[in-house]
Amino acid sequence: MTATLRARALNKTYGRRQALSDCTLDIPAGRVVGLVGPNGAGKSTLLNLAAGMLTPTSGTIEVCGGRPGAGPEQLAKVGFVAQDTPVYAGLSVEEHLRLGARLNPAWDDALAWERIKRLGLHPAQRAGRLSGGQRAQLALTLGIAKRPELLILDEPVAALDPLARRDFLQSLMEAVAEQGLGVVLSSHLVSDLERACDYLVVLVSSQVRIAGEVDELLAAHHRLTGPRRDPARLPGDQHVVSAGHTGRQTTLIVRSEGPIHDPAWTVSGLGLEDLVLAYMNPDGDTGARPALEVQR
């Protein structure tokens, strides 16, 4: 597997606060990767390490085959749109594009202008006067026109209304299809990740809880409902991710590569949201408590 991001025993501490702990991860190339986890889990820290904006406390991280931020060639391979889609408020849309052209060796000016026209952004408009959605689209345009191998987006849609979010993700998906670039995208909106991502990483309490192809993860996880019983008595190949009990009933989220034939259980599949919630909330409550924001 060609890895676009490879982390080995990666740690990052801020003072005494552990933001990322012993993170070992291989993200394959050319995927759209959803990074999800509770507030403070370490998502921005991981993305900033991948973009070369932070350096590890210990361990290693490689992105597109090199050390993040190590020289102009490496910088050209990776696009990064930080949280809150930062743009220069005093610069116009056109000035942003000119700056992009000057700073990025593989800059695709035709692509940038085509996107700006399609989005209906006026070249003379100052970025500070754009709406949140327009600023996000401008930042995405700069990221895409740089023509990186990997585009890293930290909560790019958080401030957008549902229509702007759909447009933003649509633009992103088009760029992925046309350019074959890889994307790592963090978001709390699982429905957006479900729409856009084919690979999932769940980060909880500064550690990677699970990572893999979305289709494979969904196929390997099941919800078991049946008479109350001790989860420890399941067969060894059935790994309990989360367990919830009422007086008489047990509901388990289980990872199992093979089918589950025990007639005592009613077995059903999971959606991505259920899967993410099970890993974020392993101590039971396998019902639908919304620990994540879900918007459609």
Ligand SMILES: Nc1ncnc2c1ncn2[C@@H]1O[C@H](COP(=O)(O)OP(=O)(O)OP(=O)(O)O)[C@@H](O)[C@H]1O
């Ligand atoms: N510059 C900093 N100085 C000190 N602590 C920090 C700093 N940046 C982040 N942290 C801490 O590191 C941990 C991980 O933060 P991080 O921003 O990576 O989480 P996150 O998963 O992106 O959260 P959110 O979903 O809220 O954006 C948190 O406990 C946070 O308080």
